Amino acid sequence: MKNVTDYQGKQVLVLGLAKSGFETAKLLLKLGATVIVNDGGSLEASEDAQALRTLGVRVFDQGHPLELLEGTELIVKNPGIPYRIEILQEALKRNIPIITEVELAYQIHEGRTIAVTGTNGKTTVTSLIGDMFKHSDLKGHLSGNIGYVASKVAQETDEKDYMLTELSSFQLMGIQTYRPHIAVITNIYSAHLDYHGTQDEYVRAKMNIFRNQTAEDFLIFNSAQKELLSDYEVNGQIIYFSTTEETDGSYMKDEKVYFRNEFIxxxxxxxxxxxxxxxxxxxxxxxxxLAGIANEAIIKTLTTFKGISHRLEFVTEQQGVRYYNDSKATNTLAASFALDAFKEPIHWICGGLDRGNGFEDLDQHVQSVKRMYIVGETTEKLKAFAEQHDIDYTICHDVKDAVNQTAEYTEDGDIVLLSPACASWDQYKTFEVRGDEFIRQVGVICQMND
Incomplete structure (x- = not known):
């Protein structure tokens, strides 16, 4: 961990507690800052809040009073809190810098960083990279949006280590000096418009990942979307990947994977x-x-890595019916990948938070759908979609109810697929909670049929 002195004596407001806020507050104390924590919800029962108070942190909850800005020189914001709330708008007017904790993590990390973002695939890519590092002579630390608080992980690294960081658009809006040696953008499609307001703002947030790179750094980018870079200054070396054409990077040809013409x-x-x-x-x-990982380590991962939880995850097979948990499919593109993965009849559990988008992007991907089980705020939209495509459907209370309903209609050879095409927040705190409920209820169904 670098000896950073910029925060000594500085009053810093940590906005939003959660895991990242808790770790951020503790780190700032180590760095000599005067720390205030503020959360919009109630922290009365929070052990983390009490622990911070014991350390001398002032903790305020149940609102965001503007008085907290008095004397504040920096705000470290939870990524999920939108900039449109009053306290942040007022902070911007007062020219108080606002960052997310990944910026803080970068400032104290001594080694290099591989950072991954994108609309879809970023968790899988980060996990694959982490597994390849695990089989190699290099040391990599998973961090960021993948579930490990970056500002905590960074304290455990040295100059020889890599931070392997998954980044959301929300996190990338709050960076200043953040500069990954290797940046990866998997793809960019329409997402999170309820937060960003416009697609242009969302794309700009994603492109922040490379804004501080220099000529010695690398940007790995999807060749199919290279036109998106035309409006941006890229100082790093662009390395394209493609499944359809040869590139000066990684590509597929004749059912083989190559990197810069080297067979992998x-x-x-x-x-x-x-x-x-x-x-x-x-x-x-x-x-x-690019990081110097040997082919043997890469091949080891590619021949053993079967995927990660909630991403087209095989759950079980019962009486010839296979169950798949794809709760991470929080948009139509991710759901289309799952729907295209099967030729067998699909019982599709879908729906969730209504972000204002339609489902016409799935028009060409529902040929195998036998029945839809619709949940959440998007029920009316998905009901209309089902009727438009002449697909039978059942309106369900939640995922648990949907799993129960599938038992009435499935038969040997069918697929039950949770791939919501929507975020979870109308009914579930996270997509993981939603996926866990699916898995749990599938287990109940299986026990009943044993």
Missing amino acids: IDVKDIVLPGKHNQENVLASVAACK
Whole structure:
């Protein structure tokens, strides 16, 4: 951990507690800052809030009073808190800098960083890279949006270590000096418009990942979307990946994977399922080759890595019916990948938070859908979608109810697929909670049928 002195004696407001706020507050104390924590909800029962108070942190909850800005020189904001709330708008007027904790993590990290963002695939790519590092002589630390608070992980690294960081657009809006040696953008499609307001703002947030790079750094980018870079200044070296054409990076040709014309592996030997994962593999291979990972470590991962929880995760097979948990599919593109992965009849559990978008992007991906089980705020939209495509449907209270309803209609050879095409927040705190409920209820159904 670098000896950073910029925060000594500085009053810093940590906005939003949660895991990242708790770790951020503790780190800032180590760095000599005067720390205030503020959360909009009630922290009366929070052990973390009490622990911070014991350390001398002032903690305020149940609102964001503007008085907290008095004397504040910096705000470290929870990524999920939108900039449109009053206290942040007032902070901007007063020219108080606002960052997210990944910026703080970068400032104290002594080694290099591989950072991954994108609309879809970023968790899979980060996990693949992490697994490749695990099989290599180099040390990599998973961090960021993948579930490990970056500002905590950074304290455990030295100058030889890599931070392997998954970044959301929300996190990337709050950076200043953040500069990954290797940046990966898997793809960019429409998402999070309820937060960003416009697609242009969302794209700009994603592109922040490379804004501080220099000529010695690398940007790994999807060749199919290279036109998106035309409006941005890229100072790093662009390395493209492609499943359809040869590039000066990673690509597929004749069912083989190459990096800069060097053969890596036959596609048939890659165990991670789905065509969409081929791009994830190529992005991961490029990042690890640039970091100096040996082919043996890369191949070890590609021949053993079967995927991660809530991403087209096989749950079980019962009486010839296979169950898949794809709760991470929080938009239509991710859901289309899952729907295209099966030729068998699909019982599709879908729906969730209504972000204002339609589902017409799925028009060409529902040929195998036998029945839809619709939940959440988007019920009316998905009901209309089902009727438009002449698909039978059942309106369900929640995912648990949907799993129960599938038992009435499934038969040998069918697929039950949770791939909501929507965020979870109308009914569930996270997509993980939603996926766990699916898995739990599938287990109940299986026990009943034993």
